[in-house]
Amino acid sequence: MAHGDKSKQEKVVFVGDSRVRRGNGFITPPDYTAYPGKSEAFIPNFLLKEWMVGVVVLVGFLVLTISEPAPLGFPANPSASVIPMPDWYFLFLYQYLKYPYASGDFVVLGTLGIPTVSFGGLLLAPFLDRGKERRFYKRPIASALMFLSLISLVYLTNFAWTHYKHELEASGVEPEHIQREEKARENRELGLPTSNGTKQEEVAIVDKDDPAMETYKTATCISCHAADLKGAGGPSLRGVGDKHDKDAILAIIKEGYNGKMPPMYDTAISAGLTDQDIDHLAEWLAKQKTEQ
Amino acid sequence: MFKNVYNWIDERLDITPIWRDVADHEVPEHVNPAHHFSAFVYCFGGLTFFITVIQILSGMFLTMYYVPDIINAYNSVEYLQTQVAFGQIVRGMHHWGASLVIVMMFLHTLRVFFTGSYKAPREMNWVVGMLIFFVMIGLGLTGYLLPWDNKAYFATKVTLEIANSIPVLGPVLKELLQGGTIVGAETLTRFFAIHVFFLPAVLLILLVGHFIMIRRQGISGPL
Numbered sequence: 117m118a119h120g121d122k123s124k125q126e127k128v129v130f131v132g133d134s135r136v137r138r139g140n141g142f143i144t145p146p147d148y149t150a151y152p153g154k155s156e157a158f159i160p161n162f163l164l165k166e167w168m169v170g171v172v173v174l175v176g177f178l179v180l181t182i183s184e185p186a187p188l189g190f191p192a193n194p195s196a197s198v199i200p201m202p203d204w205y206f207l208f209l210y211q212y213l214k215y216p217y218a219s220g221d222f223v224v225l226g227t228l229g230i231p232t233v234s235f236g237g238l239l240l241a242p243f244l245d246r247g248k249e250r251r252f253y254k255r256p257i258a259s260a261l262m263f264l265s266l267i268s269l270v271y272l273t274n275f276a277w278t279h280y281k282h283e284l285e286a287s288g289v290e291p292e293h294i295q296r297e298e299k300a301r302e303n304r305e306l307g308l309p310t311s312n313g314t315k316q317e318e319v320a321i322v323d324k325d326d327p328a329m330e331t332y333k334t335a336t337c338i339s340c341h342a343a344d345l346k347g348a349g350g351p352s353l354r355g356v357g358d359k360h361d362k363d364a365i366l367a368i369i370k371e372g373y374n375g376k377m378p379p380m381y382d383t384a385i386s387a388g389l390t391d392q393d394i395d396h397l398a399e400w401l402a403k404q405k406t407e408q
Numbered sequence: 409m410f411k412n413v414y415n416w417i418d419e420r421l422d423i424t425p426i427w428r429d430v431a432d433h434e435v436p437e438h439v440n441p442a443h444h445f446s447a448f449v450y451c452f453g454g455l456t457f458f459i460t461v462i463q464i465l466s467g468m469f470l471t472m473y474y475v476p477d478i479i480n481a482y483n484s485v486e487y488l489q490t491q492v493a494f495g496q497i498v499r500g501m502h503h504w505g506a507s508l509v510i511v512m513m514f515l516h517t518l519r520v521f522f523t524g525s526y527k528a529p530r531e532m533n534w535v536v537g538m539l540i541f542f543v544m545i546g547l548g549l550t551g552y553l554l555p556w557d558n559k560a561y562f563a564t565k566v567t568l569e570i571a572n573s574i575p576v577l578g579p580v581l582k583e584l585l586q587g588g589t590i591v592g593a594e595t596l597t598r599f600f601a602i603h604v605f606f607l608p609a610v611l612l613i614l615l616v617g618h619f620i621m622i623r624r625q626g627i628s629g630p631l
Binding site: 148151153154155156157158159161162165166169170173174177178180181182184185186187188189190191192193194196198200201202203204205206210213223224226227228235238239240241242243245246247248249250251252255258259262266292293300310311312313314 | 455531
């Protein structure tokens with residue numbers, strides 16, 4: 117067939133008319149007979165040996181995992197005073213950015229210049245080091261640069277770490293993950309909850325059926341503090357009794373609060389409430405305490 | 409029985425060449441630690457992959473409990489760490505594995521560098537390897553924030569400040585990562601998405617490229 121003849125002449129052979137190139141089948145493995153010695157099959161012979169190395173690493177890894185629990189501090193709190201510390205493999209960068217020639221006026225050199233040159237150089241190493249020679253001692257420039265980088269990595273990391281240790285010592289602060297563990301251990305012994313997590317507890321309304329609830333609505337408190345006392349324009353009044361007693365609440369109704377809330381006494385009176393109602397309302401609000 | 413099933417599938421999909429490409433090749437003596445103990449330096453690449461697999465698996469189990477929002481992130485990690493059976497082990501594996509993968513990758517890079525294995529024709533594989541290195545660093549960086557404790561929060565704040573000081577691109581990069589003007593709820597979800605979806609996807613693509621190139625070119629010869 118003409119079609120068949122044509123496909124024999126073409127260099128690239130396509131499957132049917134889909135223009136998908138027909139594969140060459142098995143990728144012939146590179147011939148290692150040029151190398152001296154005994155090569156062996158990847159599966160299963162070599163993989164078994166590699167797996168044995170893997171098992172040694174895995175055992176060490178699991179021993180580390182079991183003996184050193186992953187650290188966890190206290191929940192993030194923007195106003196906490198903490199010495200910020202990156203993961204250990206960023207320490208060299210962190211330390212180097214503290215030097216005067218890498219910060220302040222030279223910050224561009226610090227964050228862009230030197231990292232671009234060094235990481236760019238590493239990325240493009242094969243195109244910079246183009247000689248035929250592979251042994252490291254026959255490539256003095258590449259090897260020297262790498263050794264220099266390694267030494268500075270070790271130096272910077274070590275410097276940052278010892279500095280951090282000194283800072284901790286000077287301030288007398290323990291790292292938070294140790295503090296948390298200690299606190300959890302103490303609480304466990306006392307039978308208290310060990311969690312440091314943020315709790316979202318809803319405070320209940322005390323005496324919901326009290327007539328003061330109606331007064332609260334009539335006096336237009338509802339428009340800022342909401343029908344469920346959870347607050348809208350104004351703050352939540354649930355648990356307000358923890359903060360203010362009856363007299364303080366009366367004063368707030370009559371005089372307003374810190375310029376945020378206007379005096380509401382006159383509004384309440386003109387809504388048809390009596391002094392007695394308002395007094396009872398303040399008394400009821402003062403009873404709004406968090407359950408213990 | 410198994411053979412019949414295999415043959416039935418192979419007849420239709422021709423799967424034999426696929427697994428032969430992956431599995432059926434010779435390993436030369438100079439990289440085999442059974443013949444020369446010093447050849448253990450050639451194991452670091454395989455070990456990096458091994459730890460990466462552990463990271464992917466342990467990470468998958470962590471997401472069963474982790475909640476990426478600022479109120480529950482810490483609580484879920486604390487619950488996992490202190491209440492869930494073996495939760496401490498799984499989180500520990502992911503935490504220490506993150507360091508170990510960096511160590512192994514670093515050693516692998518040094519082996520390739522000092523044996524000059526990146527020379528022609530393997531330049532492209534070195535470049536892909538370095539890209540894998542950067543992705544791994546990115547994974548370490550984004551994963552650090554996720555427990556949402558003070559250490560995570562302040563380290564991320566510093567990192568974003570550093571990113572901010574890069575001229576022109578810096579502020580854009582910072583806002584993109586931060587998802588707003590402060591380190592907060594958006595930052596956490598962005599870091600979570602980058603850590604769990606974006607970077608692993610890039611990592612897997614690069615790894616496939618890395619391995620295909622190794623199979624095509626074979627391992628570099630003895631010195």
